[in-house]
Amino acid sequence: MQEPDSRSTKESEGSEARLSVAAFLRAHREALLGDWQQAVLEHLEGRVPARDPWLIDHLPELLSTLADAVDAGPETLDERLLQLAHAAARLDQGFDLGEVAQEYALLRRCIHRRLEDQEQRLRPGDLTRLEEALDRVVTRTMKFFWEMKQRTLQTLDRMAEATLDDPDMETLLERLLTRLMEATLTVDAAAVMLLEDDGLVVRAAVGLGTGEVKGQRVPMGRGVTGQAALLRQPFFVRSAATDPRVLLEPLRQQDLRALYGVPLLEGERLLGVAYMGSRTAFTFSDADTLLFHAVAQRASAHIAQAELHAREHEARREAERSLAQLDSLVDSAPVGVAFLDTQLRYLRVNDVLANLNRKPLEAHQGHVPGEMIRDGAVEPIEHALRRVLETGQPVQDVLLEGPDARRGGSGYWRADYFPVRTTDGALLGVGCTVVDVTDFKRAEAALQQAIDFREELLAVLGHDLRNPLHAVNASAFMLGRSDGLDPTSRRAVDRIRKSSARMGRMINDILDFASSRLGGGIPMKAQRMNMTELCQGALEELQVTYPERPLSLRVQGGDLEGHWDPDRVAQVLGNLVVNALQHARNDTPVTTTLTDEGADVVMRVHNEGDPIPEDLLPRLFDPFKASRIPEEGGKQRSLGLGLYIVHEIVQVHGGSVHVESDLERGTTFTVRWPRVPPPRGLLPP
Structure with missing residues (x-):
């Protein structure tokens, strides 16, 4: 077997292309x-973060910056780091230093894992430069974060001093x-x-244009400030002096x-809205905007607190004013x-009630009614008080009676008891009012005595007048039948009749009124009868008395x-017809109409003439009312009992x-007679 050529292997390794970390970060x-993002969620153990991860918006710029640093060296980061908004954004969101450091550590870990998965070897020195760049980013960010935190805290401390007085x-x-x-x-x-209301008003200002800008108003939704309020978002203008969206003229005049x-x-x-402006800079640094946000937040808190104090102060003043008015009213x-x-137990009483109990005002405090009130009135008072506590409902018109030390004899008082609750409905106790009605009761008794005497007198008078009146009527009838009366004498006899x-x-009418008011009621003896025959006979009798007036029946x-x-039916018809004759025009008839309406027979008496005044209609059937047309000399035509008896x-x-x-149709009285009257016990009151 042939051995590999070691020289050729080294040449192959030397010629192998190395991976550029800068290119890797860009790609x-x-x-x-x-x-x-996944690492952040895992770090939070699946919890949804309350604040959006700030690196999402800045990560592309940060990775590009790191790539440039790997190519050119970490020293190039110094100037660019001054423009990074990472720490400023996180500080503005309320993150602490540890949270920011952890996010950078997660970013470093993600880059390392991706690099480990690459098959190509890294270009010599790239990993070291990447680590140096990341370290410099972290160091610079931590330093910025700490300095801004200290600067913000110092400014807020000075702001807190401004509120001490x-x-x-x-x-x-x-x-x-x-x-x-x-x-x-x-x-x-x-x-x-x-x-x-519907606009923003400058209430506090410092620096350039202070005097001119205070009190200026911008409508909601107008200009940069109105839009910021409407959208609830920050705004930035590069040149306030020339931007038409700036509606506050003093800001434009100050260049x-x-x-x-x-x-x-x-x-x-x-x-509201807070703003800051600069005459020298076209933009504010992240540190300045961050500090301004902190000042704005503190200002918001103070404004809300001042409004709350103002409302509390006004509420307290209103409560004190209302309490003073109530105290004055009660006293x-x-x-x-x-x-x-x-x-x-008594918590409070006024002088009137203390005098009624004949005990000093201060003696009532903490004592129960049985210790303060006269013996005769204790039981009904305590019963009413306990009933209010048990039911939660008021007890009204409790009449109390006892000796009247001031005027002598018996005294009378009307008491009302009612629950006193908090705004949420909890029962605090019982309130009561006591009114001295002794004079009223005595006057009422005297009036009732006078009414009883008048009604008894009327009954006696009416009964005793019947016999002589019958004699007068019989004599007039006999004279009217005599022959040889001259016209003048006959007219005199007719007037007597x-x-x-x-x-x-x-x-x-007087006797019937006295009977109804003295408790006996108007007697009635119902029998089967024909309404037409009865009304015809009653009208014929009236026609004899009023021969010159036409009385018709339909x-x-x-x-x-x-x-x-x-x-009684004849009495009703007679009273209605005579009433119509008194108020109808002399040349017009009085018409009585009878109508079959099933279960009822309806009687209508109609006359033409002046209408009944509207103020008289509600009491038309009351006794002793004033007649609508006075007699000559100012006397009334009648006692006003006729319609009451009807x-x-x-x-x-x-x-x-x-x-x-009414004026056009005249006056019509309509009486509805049920064919079978109900038993007396079922009659309406």
Whole structure:
């Protein structure tokens, strides 16, 4: 067997093409990106990161930078590292130094694994230069990260000092912006715009154009600041003096170049926009923007806190004002007021209630009603209080009676008890109000006594007038039948007969009113009768009394029989017709219409004339109301009992009565008579 030629093997190895690490990084950028993303997820043990990996956007640039460093040497990284945004982005997102170092370590591991999978040998020195470049990237980034962290902390410490004397919001914001300018030499102007209604208003400013820009307003969605607020995203303008999107004219007049701003947010709530500008720089460094973000976040927190304090202060002032008003109302109210806890101990009473209990105001505190209230009233009061606690519902109109030391005799008080709750419904205790109704009760008793006396007097008077009135009526009837009366005498006799008939109806109304109001009710004796025959007879009698006025009867339907009291039906018809005659025009008829409507017979009495005034309609069937047309000399035509008696009689029969009145159609009273009245116990009240 022939031995291989060792020289030829070395020549073959020397001529073998070596892999360039720089070319590898450029060719495998996408694969390295995928490897790194997977490594991050594995490092998080499958947990979805709360913050997006920052290297995703910067990895292509970083890999290109590393490739150039492998070709030209790690020294070329120094200037370019100053422009890398890795550490600034991570610092802005709140990552700590260990997290950033771990991400670089994962990137280094991914590159090494890919290189190990390559079949080609690496070009001599490339791996060393790659490691030096990665070390320099990490070292430089860590240093930048640490310096920025320290710078931010120092600035925030100085900002915290600016809040120690609790300044107002505008002063506080100006102090914060001043600390920013002191820490950032390139910043020549800075301001905070707060959201007010539908626009942004400059409320704090420092640096160039301060006096001119304060108070300026930009509508939401307009210009760079309005768009930043609307979209809730930062904005950057390279030349503020010439960019038409800059709507704040003072910024353009100051020849500002770089302009950078961020929205001020409290969670999801927009507070405003903060911006900084430079007259010398066309752009801000990552360190400056990072510091500005920190200042903006701190400003947002202070703005939100100041708003919260302002709302709390206003709420406290409003509560104190409301409490003072309530105290004044409770103390000056002419009623007794008290509040008791769930153990029914007095927590607060006013002077009125203390005087009612005849105990000092301060003596009520912590004591129960049984220790403060007169013996006779304790039981109903405690019963009402316990009922409120048990049911959670108010107890109203509790009438209390006891000796009246001030006026003598018996005194009366009306008490209301109600639950007192918190806004979420928890029961705190029981409130009560006590009103002295002694004068009212005494006046009520006196009034009732007067009413009873009047009604009894009317009943006696009506009964005693019947006999002499019958004599007058009989005498007038006999005189009317006499021959030889001259026309003047006959007219006088007719007037006597009409007046006596009217007086008879009035006396009947008075007696019926007295009967209904004194508890006996209007008596009724229902029997089977024909409504047509009864109404025809009643109208004929009225026609004799009023011969000059046409009284007509119309019947619609054949069956008009039912069970009614004939005398009461005639009384209703007579009162309605006489009422119509009094208010109709002298040349117009009064028409009565009877209609068969199945279970009811409907009676309608119609007259033409002035309509009933609207203010009289709601009380038309009340007793003793004023007549709508006064007699000569200012006297009223009647006692107003006729329509009241009509209503009562119809109610006794289980029917109804109502009126319609207007200028065009006249006035019509409609009475509905059920053919079979219900039992008295089932009548409506």
